[in-house]
Amino acid sequence: MTDVVHIFVSHHGDLLPRWQAAFPDASGVLSSYEKTLSATHLWLRLRAEQEVPPQVNNAHRLGPDSAVLVLSDAPNDDEGLSAFAEGARAYCNTHSNPEMLKQVADVVAQGGLWIGESLMQRLLTTTSKMARAANAPRQDWAAVLTPRELEVARAVANGSSNKEIARELDITERTVKAHVGAILEKLQVRDRLQISLKINGLSRS
Amino acid sequence: MTDVVHIFVSHHGDLLPRWQAAFPDASGVLSSYEKTLSATHLWLRLRAEQEVPPQVNNAHRLGPDSAVLVLSDAPNDDEGLSAFAEGARAYCNTHSNPEMLKQVADVVAQGGLWIGESLMQRLLTTTSKMARAANAPRQDWAAVLTPRELEVARAVANGSSNKEIARELDITERTVKAHVGAILEKLQVRDRLQISLKINGLSRS
DNA sequence: AGCGACCCTGTACTTCAGTACAGTAGTAGG
DNA sequence: CCTACTACTGTACTGAAGTACAGGGTCGCT
Numbered sequence: 001m002t003d004v005v006h007i008f009v010s011h012h013g014d015l016l017p018r019w020q021a022a023f024p025d026a027s028g029v030l031s032s033y034e035k036t037l038s039a040t041h042l043w044l045r046l047r048a049e050q051e052v053p054p055q056v057n058n059a060h061r062l063g064p065d066s067a068v069l070v071l072s073d074a075p076n077d078d079e080g081l082s083a084f085a086e087g088a089r090a091y092c093n094t095h096s097n098p099e100m101l102k103q104v105a106d107v108v109a110q111g112g113l114w115i116g117e118s119l120m121q122r123l124l125t126t127t128s129k130m131a132r133a134a135n136a137p138r139q140d141w142a143a144v145l146t147p148r149e150l151e152v153a154r155a156v157a158n159g160s161s162n163k164e165i166a167r168e169l170d171i172t173e174r175t176v177k178a179h180v181g182a183i184l185e186k187l188q189v190r191d192r193l194q195i196s197l198k199i200n201g202l203s204r205s
Numbered sequence: 206m207t208d209v210v211h212i213f214v215s216h217h218g219d220l221l222p223r224w225q226a227a228f229p230d231a232s233g234v235l236s237s238y239e240k241t242l243s244a245t246h247l248w249l250r251l252r253a254e255q256e257v258p259p260q261v262n263n264a265h266r267l268g269p270d271s272a273v274l275v276l277s278d279a280p281n282d283d284e285g286l287s288a289f290a291e292g293a294r295a296y297c298n299t300h301s302n303p304e305m306l307k308q309v310a311d312v313v314a315q316g317g318l319w320i321g322e323s324l325m326q327r328l329l330t331t332t333s334k335m336a337r338a339a340n341a342p343r344q345d346w347a348a349v350l351t352p353r354e355l356e357v358a359r360a361v362a363n364g365s366s367n368k369e370i371a372r373e374l375d376i377t378e379r380t381v382k383a384h385v386g387a388i389l390e391k392l393q394v395r396d397r398l399q400i401s402l403k404i405n406g407l408s409r410s
Numbered sequence: 411a412g413c414g415a416c417c418c419t420g421t422a423c424t425t426c427a428g429t430a431c432a433g434t435a436g437t438a439g440g
Numbered sequence: 441c442c443t444a445c446t447a448c449t450g451t452a453c454t455g456a457a458g459t460a461c462a463g464g465g466t467c468g469c470t
Contacts, residue, residue, distance in 0.1 A: 107312055113320075146416060159398050159408075162457070175418050181458065192457075193364050193398050202405055203364075351446065367427070380448050386428065397427075 004109065007039040007066075009059060011047055019043070022098035023105070041105055042066035045073075045094055052079055056086035067108045071096075077119045090114035141198060144186045152179040156192045157199035209314065212244040212271075214264060216252055224248070227303035228310070246310055247271035250278075250299055257284055261291035272313050276301075285324045295319035346403060349391045357384040361397045362404035 006026035008015055013030035020026065029035050036042060042063040046055055059068045069090040070083040080091040089108045092100065093116075104114045145153060155165045162180065166173040180192060187198055197203040211231035213220055218235035225231065231248075234240050241247060247268040251260055264273045274295040275288040285296040294313045297305065309319045350358060360370045367385065371378040385397060392403055402408040 103311065106308060115318075148417065159396065159402050161396075171417085172419060174420065177458070178418075184458080190458090191364065191366075193401055196398055196401060197364050200405065200407055353447065376447085377449060379450065382428070383448075389428080395428090 005039050006041045007036055008043040010045040018098050022101040036062040039063045039066040041069055043069045043071055045071045048073060052082040053086050056083055056088055060087060069108060075116060080116060080119045092116060141187055149179050149183050152176060153183050153195055153199055156180060157196040210244050211246045212241055213248040215250040223303050227306040241267040244268045244271040246274055248274045248276055250276045253278060257287040258291050261288055261293055265292060274313060280321060282324045285321060297321060346392055354384050354388050357381060358388050358400060358404055361385060362401040
């Protein structure tokens with residue numbers, strides 16, 4: 001815990017009082033390259049009038065080996081998502097209290113990510129929804145299809161024509177039709193489009 | 206930080222040495238209801254041979270007001286997802302070192318969630334993918350299609366045949382074909398299946 | 411050896427999707 | 441009034457999808 005260096009990157013290069021309270025040794029910068037190289041924790045205060053990705057990328061450039069922690073004056077889920085998509089390690093409110101900031105820094109130091117509760121909830125619900133829709137029924141049809149049929153089914157679901165699938169699998173179009181026929185029967189559907197809906201978890205059954 | 210009570214729920218009701226190291230005051234239980242009520246942190250060591258949801262739910266029953274922290278001998282993303290879906294506040298390795306466990310406990314005490322890096326990465330990628338697929342292109346095709354074409358497009362995407370759509374909209378099959386043709390041209394695709402993929406946000410463009 | 415899967419292929423047919431060409435009609439706007 | 445867009449319909453054709461019928465071969469199990 002001794003070799004931790006906090007550097008805050010903000011519009012004016014100054015430190016908010018609560019940042020100072022959380023990390024007495026921290027320094028603030030505007031964009032001076034040399035000073036930021038030594039940072040372990042590079043805090044970036046987002047500027048609302050600019051896009052998020054370039055700001056985060058710039059922070060990565062300032063400290064290639066630093067963990068980038070993003071501070072937002074008005075946090076929202078989409079902004080947070082953008083930040084994490086660009087490799088940020090934390091996303092929290094600019095005006096969080098010192099205890100919170102210290103907590104965040106510790107989590108990041110341990111290799112973790114800090115995400116707000118709201119965004120977290122969204123991540124969990126959407127992903128678990130996807131997992132539910134993608135896991136439970138998957139074994140349903142995956143079980144009845146042979147390996148080869150599975151390949152064909154996936155290609156069909158992806159929008160490929162019989163001819164394309166034939167080329168891809170290096171077999172005759174006739175054979176593809178045979179496989180498709182078997183799939184249609186096993187999955188109890190009439191169309192290749194219905195196959196697509198079933199494979200992609202969009203059918204109402 | 207004074208009124209923190211750690212209780213470990215495991216198969217044998219005993220404490221691993223590293224748990225003890227992390228929280229000297231912690232106690233371990235098998236399933237005695239009275240003792241668990243006082244817990245703020247209820248650690249649950251998963252049993253591999255059982256399903257995850259009932260185990261987590263049982264932990265909630267043991268301590269309705271406790272935060273449930275899940276420990277897994279062999280963590281993986283799907284298991285973690287199940288745990289969080291059931292309301293767990295943390296998911297980490299059973300054999301994490303004491304520092305890690307303390308860290309996890311602190312995060313949870315602050316109202317946060319602890320999620321492994323791998324699972325986190327998966328959450329972020331899938332969600333940002335969904336956000337991308339759900340926001341940007343949606344207005345794309347909706348804008349170029351006329352109201353009637355939209356109806357037809359949705360029906361097509363749903364797997365209806367031309368004849369069915371004709372019946373549903375009370376028009377001729379010929380007219381449906383005209384609409385479908387217009388949709389194909391405007392959306393720059395060749396198939397009704399591609400229409401389905403595009404409407405359902407599954408195309409790679 | 412026989413049986414049942416899975417994978418592969420051929421010919422021939424029906425049905426559906428999609429396109430070309432052509433036309434009627436209502437409605438909004440310059 | 442004329443133009444443009446939308447909705448609708450017809451005949452006729454091409455091509456893809458799907459089905460029927462019929463076979464070839466391999467592999468594992470009884």
